[in-house]
Amino acid sequence: MVFQWLKRYMPRGLYGRAALILVFPVVMLQLIVSLVFIQRHFEGVTEIMSRAVVQEITFLLDEMAAAPDSAAARAEAGRIADALDFDLVFDAAPDAVVAARPFxxxxxxxMLDIFSAAIPGLGPTDLSNFREVHILLDTPEGPAVLSFGRSRVSASNPHQLIVIMVVMGALMTLIAYLFLRNQLRPIKRMADAAADYGKGRVVPYTPSGAVEVRAAGMAxxxxxxxxxxxxQARTMMLSGISHDLRTPLTRLRLGLSMMDEEEAEPMVRDVADMERLVDAFLDYGREDAADAPEPTDPVAFLRQVAGDSARAGRAVELGRIDGIDDTAQVMLRPMALRRALENLIGNGLRYGGKVRLSLTASDRTLRFRVEDNGPGIPADQRDEAMRPFTRLDPARNQNRGTGVGLGLAIVADIARLHGGTLRLGESADMGGLCADIVVAR
Incomplete structure (x- = not known):
């Protein structure tokens, strides 16, 4: 439970965690040194110095007590105070010194503990001034204020050690962070190259850094x-097979055109189905060789797709556009994305009668949504529907069209090409399939 609680507050970035690894030991080391060295060493030094001052104050009080009269006592006290570098003032008011000590x-x-235990008649002690100590003493000649330098009872430079520790700790942390950043930069470069490749962009990358990082980069x-x-091998194979099939299909269509139209009609339909299969194979084969990413206005792009479909006589309408304005530019592959949307539009019109397009944007993603009023796809079959060569005719009414099961697979691959994903669900108001192409901005 404790580790889970701490995990929520830990930095998530590589640089943040590296800084924590550097700063935490330095801070802990300074705290330990402060507790062990400053508390023990400086308090020990203070105890020794305070006991020496106690002996001097006791000697002064004893000499005053041994004097034959008041005038002699004051004179002896003044002489000893001058010799010991004390400032002694007689006839002080009872409230001349107020007890004070910063926490x-x-x-x-x-020092106060030692003075209270060893000096008889010790009154309030003022330690508010770090340069001087003021003590109210109850002497045989009445109340007197004794003042002396603070450096006589405690070490005068503990703050210098703290300043040196803090400054040197910060300097060494900065130097270590700069060195560590140079070690982390190759890892971040490799992560950026991997992220770009996941979005379909092949960027130049040269491994650098430590041996282990270079090995990971080479891998x-x-x-x-x-x-x-x-x-490339898959694309060439599918393209080659599809190209080679077109020649005999063309010969078959030419031969069928010379036959009786009524007798040749079933075979013409078979040839047309085979040509659609070849076109589907070509679409699936060339999705990795799609157009290069370019700055694209997604709002204008979606409106153009909806307008082209409407001009073609399709029942396609444009829905809501949220979170983005008409001037935003996003790196997209417009040709590939258009092919994905048209595949979803075609499926929606094949199995339903109406399709709606909408767009929702966030800080990191774009969501192109295609909804229809068809029968939809059951939740337990949606993952299978996105696999290549999968047909779910019973769920999508096979009497309204045929295919090879590559439509959703092509859409899913194009979404992955943009660093995104394809999500299938149920339309809330239209009742049919709701397909979301979620891509990275």
Whole structure:
């Protein structure tokens, strides 16, 4: 429970945690040194010095008591006070000295304890001034104020040690942080390169830093190159197969055009279905070779998609646009994102009769929402629906269209290409499928 409570207040960033690792030991070391050295050493020094002053004050009082008369006592006390560098004033008022000690004056507390135990007739002691000590003494000649320098009873430079500790601790922490930042910078560069690659951007990256960081950077570059090779191989394979299939399909369509129209109609439909399959394979194969990211106005982009669909006679309307204005620019792949939205629009119109587009923006994400009034997809089948070559005809009314199960898979891949994800749900007011393309800003 304690660790869970502390975890909520720990910094989440790498630099913040590094600073905590540096500052916490330095602060703890200074506290330990302060407690052990300042409290014990300086209080010990104060005790020795205070006992020496107590002996001098006791000697002065004893000499006054041994004097034959009042005049001799005062004269002897003045002579001894001058010799011991004391300032002694007789006939003082009872309230001439007010007891005072700052709460942080630890050495003053030790001095008061020693004085109270060893000096008879000790009255109030004023320690408010760190340069002088004022004591009210009850002498045989009446109340007297005894004053002397504070440096005689306690070490005069404990604050210098504290200042040196704080300044040197801050300086060493700063130096260590600068060195550590140089070690953390390669890690952050690698994290940024990995984040950019997750959003579909291949940025130049050269491993640097410590040996372990360089090894991790080289592993990342090898992984990125391997993924690129596999993606290119898949794209080339699908493109090659699709291209090779188009030639015999064209010959079949040409041959069917020479046959009787009524007899050739079923085979023409088969050829058309095969061409749609080839087009779907091509779309799925080229999603990794999409257009490059460019600054795009998402509001104008969505309005253009909705307007193009409306001009094509589709029942597509533009819904709410929240959290973003018409002047905002976001790095998007407009061609790929348009293909994803059109796939969702096509599915919505195939299985329903109406589609609505909307856009919601936050500080870190954009959410393109496509809703329809069709039958939707059951919650337990939504993850499966986004897998390639998956068809959920019973849930989406197979009598209204056919496909190869690549539509949602293409949309999900395009969302991942933008560093985002595809989320499927149920439309609150339209009753059909609600598809959210969430991309990073």
């Amino acid at each position: 942080y004056d630890l050495s003053g507390r030790v 990342f570059l090898e992984m990125r190159a391997r993924i690129e090779r596999q993606t």
